[in-house]
Amino acid sequence: MPNITLIGTGTIGLSWCAVHLRDPTNRITIYDPREDLVPYIKSLLPQYLSSSISSPATPSIETLLSNGTITLAKTLDSACTPETYILQEQTPENPLGKQVLWSNIVPLLPETCHLWTSTSGIPASTQAQNLSASAKARLLVVHPFNPPHILPLIEIVPSPDTSAGEVAFAMDYWKGREGHTPILVKKETKGFVANRLAFALFREACKLVADGVVGVKEVDEVLEESLGVRWAVKGPFASYHDGGGEGANGGLKGLLGKVGGTIDEVWKDGMGGKEGLKGGWEDAVVGQTEEVYGSVTKRGLWERDWVTRRVLEVRGEER
Numbered sequence: 001m002p003n004i005t006l007i008g009t010g011t012i013g014l015s016w017c018a019v020h021l022r023d024p025t026n027r028i029t030i031y032d033p034r035e036d037l038v039p040y041i042k043s044l045l046p047q048y049l050s051s052s053i054s055s056p057a058t059p060s061i062e063t064l065l066s067n068g069t070i071t072l073a074k075t076l077d078s079a080c081t082p083e084t085y086i087l088q089e090q091t092p093e094n095p096l097g098k099q100v101l102w103s104n105i106v107p108l109l110p111e112t113c114h115l116w117t118s119t120s121g122i123p124a125s126t127q128a129q130n131l132s133a134s135a136k137a138r139l140l141v142v143h144p145f146n147p148p149h150i151l152p153l154i155e156i157v158p159s160p161d162t163s164a165g166e167v168a169f170a171m172d173y174w175k176g177r178e179g180h181t182p183i184l185v186k187k188e189t190k191g192f193v194a195n196r197l198a199f200a201l202f203r204e205a206c207k208l209v210a211d212g213v214v215g216v217k218e219v220d221e222v223l224e225e226s227l228g229v230r231w232a233v234k235g236p237f238a239s240y241h242d243g244g245g246e247g248a249n250g251g252l253k254g255l256l257g258k259v260g261g262t263i264d265e266v267w268k269d270g271m272g273g274k275e276g277l278k279g280g281w282e283d284a285v286v287g288q289t290e291e292v293y294g295s296v297t298k299r300g301l302w303e304r305d306w307v308t309r310r311v312l313e314v315r316g317e318e319r
Contacts, residue, residue, distance in 0.1 A: 002023075002025060002026050002027065002085040002086070003026075003027045003028075003029060003081070003083045003085050004020050004026055004027070004028050004072050004084075004085060004086045004087075004088065005028075005029040005030075005031065005073075005079050005080060005081075005084045005086070005087045005088070006020075006028060006029070006030050006088050006089075006090070007031050007032075007079065007087065007088070007089040007090070007091060007101070007105070008024060008031075008032060008089060008090040008091045008092075008304070009030055009032040009034070009037070009040070009041065009077075010090065011146065011147065012090040012118055012144065012146060012147075012148070013030070013032070013090045013118075014041075014044055014045055014048050015048055015144070015146070015147040015148045015149045015150075016088060016090065016118065016144070016148055016149075017030065017045060017048065017070075018045070018048035018049050018149040018229070019148050019149050019180075021049065021069070021070075022178075022179075023152065023177070024176070027068060027069060027070075027071070028069065028070050028071070029070075029071045029072075029073055029079050029081070029084070030070065030071070030079075031072075031074065031075070031076060031078075031079035037072055038072060040073060041061065041070075042061045045061055046061060048147075048149055051097070062101065063192075065304075066296060076104060076105055076108070077108060078107050080105050081108075082107035082110050083107075083110075084109050084110065084113050085112075085113065085114065086113065086114045086116060087105065087109060087113055087114070087115055087116065088116040088117075088118060088142065089101060089102075089116070089117050089227075090117075090118040090119075093119060093120060093121065093122060095122050095126050095127065096126045096254070098117065098119070098126075098269065099127055099128075099129055099130050100124060100138070100318070101124075102115070102127055102128065102130070102131055103130045103131065104136070106131060106132075106135045107108050111134060113140060114166065115135065115138045115139040115140070115168060116139075116140065116142040116170070117139065117140075117141050117142070118141075118142060118143060119141055119143065120143065120191070120195060121190055121191045121192065121195060123141070123157070123159060123188040123190075124139050124141050124157065124158065124159035124161075124162060124188070125159035125160060125161065125188060125228075126284070127139065128159060128161065133161070134217040136159065136161035136162070137161055137162060137163040138162075138163070138166050139158065139159065139161075139162065139166075140156060140157060140158040140162045140166060140167065140239065141156070141157035141158075141185075141192070142154060142155075142156060142170060142171060142174075143154065143155040143157060143192055143194075145194050148180075152179055152180050152181040153180075153181055153183065154174050154180055154181065154182045154183070155182075155183055155185050155192045155193060155194060156170045156171055156172050156182050156183065156184050156190060157185040157192055158188075159188060160188075169183065170182070171184060204270060205219045205223075207270070229308060229311055229312060229315075230308070232311050233304060233307045233308050233311060234245065234304060236289075237252065237285065237289045237292075237293075238289075238293055239253075240252050240255050241289050241290075241293050241296060242296055242300065242301060242304055243255050244256075244258075245296060246295070246296045246297065246298065247296075250295075250296050251286075251289070251290060251295065251296050252285070252286050252289045252290070253286045256282055256286070257293070260282070
């Protein structure tokens with residue numbers, strides 16, 4: 001039975017625990033230096049399990065502890081055993097702290113152990129600076145969008161030293177888990193992809209509020225009543241591709257031909273008058289978009305609109 005060790009039990013750690021417990025063959029070892037770990041786990045983990053385990057009855061924490069499905073380790077040494085198959089850390093966002101952690105635990109683990117970090121933005125190459133070449137080859141980022149027991153996205157971010165086999169293992173592992181969508185991030189970049197997109201939007205939202213254009217409530221309403229709904233159905237490239245309409249002059253290429261100047265002016269304004277993107281980016285994104293999504297069709301637009309209405313209906317039912 002695969003033994004997965006989780007280091008750190010904040011909200012991400014508890015959520016990951018719930019995710020891994022969906023596979024009944026997994027055995028989970030948890031380590032956290034907090035003194036109240038046992039009552040903390042018994043109090044908080046059930047709410048994560050109740051929305052994660054698809055079974056008629058959610059097993060109690062006492063049952064999971066007594067049958068060995070979950071083990072609460074008192075020390076790092078006891079958490080990192082020769083049976084550890086995957087070690088996943090979600091400790092505070094501190095580069096030096098993570099470097100020290102990996103230096104301490106890698107010697108305790110088998111050389112076949114997969115090393116995963118749930119960091120929100122510290123590259124694996126930074127964390128692995130003090131490790132051997134073989135350990136560097138096994139370390140990569142497995143970054144969720146919080147909370148991972150509900151949201152599907154998992155960003156797989158290798159360092160230049162991570163082996164191709166380790167990347168393939170992580171991708172295959174999450175593709176085989178129902179309810180999750182792993183995305184390979186090909187190059188290390190600050191904040192990875194999801195956070196960069198989210199923070200860029202958040203920066204613009206803060207600027208609009210700071211400049212007195214709108215208030216906080218209005219920004220949230222704008223997103224909830226437009227982009228949030230649209231992007232829940234299709235991402236920005238697919239959405240703008242549809243927005244260009246059908247025909248030879250439609251799609252993303254057609255849209256950029258019509259409003260590209262406005263887009264560029266808005267980008268310049270948001271960047272303090274600096275030039276926007278350079279280097280033939282339009283041909284690159286249009287080419288990839290057409291390759292991935294093909295031509296815009298009436299059927300595709302109808303399906304988009306149908307799903308969009310369903311999202312609005314479900315949201316309305318829950319409000």
